[in-house]
Amino acid sequence: MDDYIKINRKKIKEIDVENEIDKLKISIKNLEDDFNSISNELDKDYDSIAEMYQLNVMMLNDPEILDQIINKISNFYSADYSVDFVFNKFIKQLKNTNDLLLKERAELLEEIKKLLLNNLLNNSSINFKKNDIIVTKTIETNLLFKIKEAGASGFVCQEGGLTSHSAIVARAFNIPSVINIKNLIKYCKQGEYAIIDAINGKFIINPSQDKIDEYKLLKKEINNKNKILAKILTKKSETKDNKKVLIKSNLDNLVELQEYNLINSDGIGLVRTEILLEAKDIFNENKQYEYYKEIAQKVYPNNVTFRIFDIGSDKYPDGFKFKEANPALGVRGIRFLFKNITLFKKQIRALLKVSELKNIKILIPMISNLEDVEKSLAIIEEVKSELNNLRISYDKNIQIGFMIETPSAALMTKQIAKLSDFISIGTNDLCQYLFAADRTNQDTSVYLSNESKLLFNVINNIVKDTHLEGKEVSICGEIAYNDKLTQLLIGTDVDELSLSFANIPNVKNELINSNYKECKIKLEKYIEN
Amino acid sequence: MIEKSLEVVNKNGLHTRPAANVVKLTSKFKSDVYLSKDGMKVNGKSIIGVMTLAADYGSFIKIIVDGPDETETMEKIEELFKNGFGEL
Numbered sequence: 322m323d324d325y326i327k328i329n330r331k332k333i334k335e336i337d338v339e340n341e342i343d344k345l346k347i348s349i350k351n352l353e354d355d356f357n358s359i360s361n362e363l364d365k366d367y368d369s370i371a372e373m374y375q376l377n378v379m380m381l382n383d384p385e386i387l388d389q390i391i392n393k394i395s396n397f398y399s400a401d402y403s404v405d406f407v408f409n410k411f412i413k414q415l416k417n418t419n420d421l422l423l424k425e426r427a428e429l430l431e432e433i434k435k436l437l438l439n440n441l442l443n444n445s446s447i448n449f450k451k452n453d454i455i456v457t458k459t460i461e462t463n464l465l466f467k468i469k470e471a472g473a474s475g476f477v478c479q480e481g482g483l484t485s486h487s488a489i490v491a492r493a494f495n496i497p498s499v500i501n502i503k504n505l506i507k508y509c510k511q512g513e514y515a516i517i518d519a520i521n522g523k524f525i526i527n528p529s530q531d532k533i534d535e536y537k538l539l540k541k542e543i544n545n546k547n548k549i550l551a552k553i554l555t556k557k558s559e560t561k562d563n564k565k566v567l568i569k570s571n572l573d574n575l576v577e578l579q580e581y582n583l584i585n586s587d588g589i590g591l592v593r594t595e596i597l598l599e600a601k602d603i604f605n606e607n608k609q610y611e612y613y614k615e616i617a618q619k620v621y622p623n624n625v626t627f628r629i630f631d632i633g634s635d636k637y638p639d640g641f642k643f644k645e646a647n648p649a650l651g652v653r654g655i656r657f658l659f660k661n662i663t664l665f666k667k668q669i670r671a672l673l674k675v676s677e678l679k680n681i682k683i684l685i686p687m688i689s690n691l692e693d694v695e696k697s698l699a700i701i702e703e704v705k706s707e708l709n710n711l712r713i714s715y716d717k718n719i720q721i722g723f724m725i726e727t728p729s730a731a732l733m734t735k736q737i738a739k740l741s742d743f744i745s746i747g748t749n750d751l752c753q754y755l756f757a758a759d760r761t762n763q764d765t766s767v768y769l770s771n772e773s774k775l776l777f778n779v780i781n782n783i784v785k786d787t788h789l790e791g792k793e794v795s796i797c798g799e800i801a802y803n804d805k806l807t808q809l810l811i812g813t814d815v816d817e818l819s820l821s822f823a824n825i826p827n828v829k830n831e832l833i834n835s836n837y838k839e840c841k842i843k844l845e846k847y848i849e850n
Numbered sequence: 851m852i853e854k855s856l857e858v859v860n861k862n863g864l865h866t867r868p869a870a871n872v873v874k875l876t877s878k879f880k881s882d883v884y885l886s887k888d889g890m891k892v893n894g895k896s897i898i899g900v901m902t903l904a905a906d907y908g909s910f911i912k913i914i915v916d917g918p919d920e921t922e923t924m925e926k927i928e929e930l931f932k933n934g935f936g937e938l
Contacts, residue, residue: 379874414902610861
C-alpha cells in the first residue's frame with residue numbers, strides 16, 4: 322500500500338472505454354461496501370463517525386462526479402486519470418469556499434479520491450490474516466476495517482499521517498498501532514515477528530524470548546486493569562466517605578466529542594472555542610451556533626462549560642496575530658474581546674441561543690480586576706436585551722463564571738466570586754504568573770511545577786474564598802490531569818475537576834478510592850511546610 | 851416541469867445533515883431535480899452540489915423538477931422543506 326500513487330496520463334483506445342467504465346464502477350462498489358461495513362460495525366457511541374461514512378457513500382455516488390468521470394473516460398482518458406482530474410476539480414471548489422465545514426468535506430473528498438485510486442490501480446485486493454502486523458507508509462480508514470475483520474494484531478506506519486478520523490476509528494476498533502516511525506519500511510522484512518507496544522509507542526522487531534515473556538505478562542496486567550477501569554467509569558464521582566467531586570472532560574473539537582460517551586464523564590468542564598477562529602467566516606453566527614449546539618446536545622442532560630475566545634500569549638489563530646512587547650502580559654483573553662466587541666457579542670449571542678437547552682455555562686478568561694468582571698457582565702446583559710427585543714428565547718438563568726488565572730484575581734477571589742455564578746481556576750497561567758516564569762521557555766520551566774506547595778496553598782485559598790460566597794469552583798489546568806495529585810486536590814475541597822479524556826479513568830479511580838477527611842489532612846500537612 | 855420557490859426554515863440552514871436528507875429523497879425519484887439560489891444552479895441529486903449551495907436560514911431556493919413523477923417528487927420535497935429537512 323504505497324501512499325504515492327502514479328497516475329497514467331496515457332490515453333486509451335476507443336474499444337477500451339467500456340472496460341474502463343466497468344473498472345470504475347467495480348471500484349466504486351468495492352469502496353462503497355467497505356464504507357458501509359465500517360458504518361455498520363461502529364457501535365452507537367460513534368454515530369457521528371458512522372454518519373460520516375454514510376456521507377462518504379453518498380459522495381461516492383454523487384451523479385455529478387460520476388457523470389463527469391465517465392465523460393472524461395469517454396474522451397479516451399484512463400479511469401485513474403479521470404478520477405484524479407474530476408475529484409481534484411470538486412476538491413478545489415470546496416476548498417475555495419469560506420465555509421469551515423465545506424473545507425472539511427474537501428478533505429474527506431481527498432481521502433475518498435485516494436482510496437478509489439488505490440482500488441483502481443491495485444487490482445488485487447489486499448488480504449490480511451489473523452495476527453498479521455501491517456506495515457505501511459500511511460493508513461486509510463477502510464483498511465482499518467479489513468484489519469479488524471481479519472483479526473490482525475495491529476499496524477505500524479512510517480508517516481504520522483493519521484487523520485483524526487483514522488485515529489478515532491482505530492481506537493473504536495481497539496487496534497494497537499504506532500505511527501511516525503522513521504525508515505520503518507526499510508527495517509521490516511516480510512514474515513518477521515514483532516511486538517507493537519502502542520502504550521509506549523514502541524515497535525520491536527525480532528524480539529528476544531525474554532522480551533516476549535515480558536510483554537505477555539504486561540498484556541495480562543493491562544487487560545485486568547481495563548476491566549477494573551471500565552467498572553470505575555460507571556461509579557458515582559465521590560470519595561469513599563461520600564464527598565462529591567465532579568470529574569468532567571475538556572474538549573477541543575467535535576472529533577473528540579466521540580470519546581465523550583465512552584468515558585462517561587460528568588459533563589464537559591471546558592470547551593476551548595478558539596478552533597472556530599480558524600474559519601474565515603467566524604462572523605457567521607449560525608456556524609458558531611451549530612457548533613455549540615452539537616456539543617450541548619451530545620452532552621445533555623449533563624452540563625457543558627464554554628470558555629469564550631481566549632486569544633493572545635501563545636495562542637494566535639490565523640488572522641489574529643499581532644505584535645506585542647510582552648504577549649503574556651498583553652492584550653489577551655477578555656482584554657482582547659473588549660477590543661473586539663462585535664466578535665465578543667456574536668459569540669455570546671450564539672451561546673445564549675444554545676442555552677435554550679439549559680445545560681450550558683459561559684466562562685470568561687483572564688480576569689485581572691473587578692472592572693473586567695463588571696464590564697463583561699454588562700456586555701452580556703446588552704446581548705440579552707437584544708435577544709429579548711427580538712423575542713429570541715434563551716436560558717435567563719444561564720451561569721456566567723470567571724477564570725482565576727492572574728495573581729490579582731487570586732487575591733480578590735471573594736469580590737469576584739460575589740459577582741460570578743461560578744469560578745474556574747486556570748492553574749497553568751496562574752502558575753506562570755505566580756513564579757514570573759514563561760511556560761514556553763525551556764530555561765524558565767524549572768520554576769513551574771504543578772506540585773508546588775505555594776500553588777496548592779493558593780488553590781486552597783481560592784476555593785475557600787469562593788465557597789465563602791456560596792459559589793462552586795472547578796480546576797481545569799494540567800494539574801487536574803495528574804492523578805498523583807488528585808488526592809491533594811480533593812483535600813482543597815474543590816467541587817469539580819476537568820481534564821483530557823485520556824486520564825479520566827485514572828483520576829476517577831483515585832477519587833473513588835480516597836477518603837475526603839484523609840485528603841484534607843494530607844493537603845494541610847503538604848502546604849504547612 | 852414544475853418550479854417552486856421554497857423557504858429554508860431550520861435555524862442552521864442547509865448544512866451537511868439536511869443536505870444529505872435532501873439528496874436521499876431526490877435520489878429516490880426518476881425525475882430530474884435542480885436547486886437554484888442566487889443564480890447558482892445545482893443538481894438536486896448531487897450531495898456536493900447541494901452542500902455547496904450553503905443556503906442559510908430564511909433564504910429561498912428555487913426547486914425545478916422535471917420528469918415522469920414530478921408531481922409526487924415536488925410534493926415530497928415541499929414536505930421535507932416544511933419539516934426543516936427532518937430537523938424540526
